Amino acid sequence: MARVLFLTGAPTNAPSTLAAQFTPAFLASQGLTTDAAVASWVATWFQGHGTCSTFRVRGASFGRLTLRLRCQTATYDMMVGAETTALYRIGTFQPLGVSSDPY
Numbered sequence: 072m073a074r075v076l077f078l079t080g081a082p083t084n085a086p087s088t089l090a091a092q093f094t095p096a097f098l099a100s101q102g103l104t105t106d107a108a109v110a111s112w113v114a115t116w117f118q119g120h121g122t123c124s125t126f127r128v129r130g131a132s133f134g135r136l137t138l139r140l141r142c143q144t145a146t147y148d149m150m151v152g153a154e155t156t157a158l159y160r161i162g163t164f165q166p167l168g169v170s171s172d173p174y
Contacts, residue, residue: 074161075126075138075151078113086110094154094162120144127174135163139170146170 074092086106090098093109103109117123121143129148130137134155140147148170152163 074153074159075140075149078117089113092161093164094160097160097162097164120147123147137167139172139174141173146173 078089078092086109090103090106090109093103098104098109101112103112120140123140123142125141127139128136129139135150135152137148137150140149146169148167150163150165150167151161152165153159153161
């Protein structure tokens with residue numbers, strides 16, 4: 072969850088620190104081969120959603136969280152999968168849609 076919150080501050084984060092939040096396999100699957108490409112991908116995703124002020128964990132299992140993010144434009148559900156060993160980088164980032172329920 073901390074990595075997702077870090078990403079919400081993407082416009083102020085250095086591109087090289089953004090790439091470090093994701094697994095190499097995730098970056099390759101998205102075609103994100105440069106720090107600039109990662110920064111653009113993150114900025115594009117959050118540009119459509121605006122700043123996210125609160126979140127709720129809707130479900131959790133080993134290495135996977137289902138989140139509800141309350142953002143400026145709407146409330147969004149997403150699934151985030153992470154490595155199950157240190158570094159715990161994001162390996163899956165899947166939007167699940169808009170929710171009418173803020174919680």
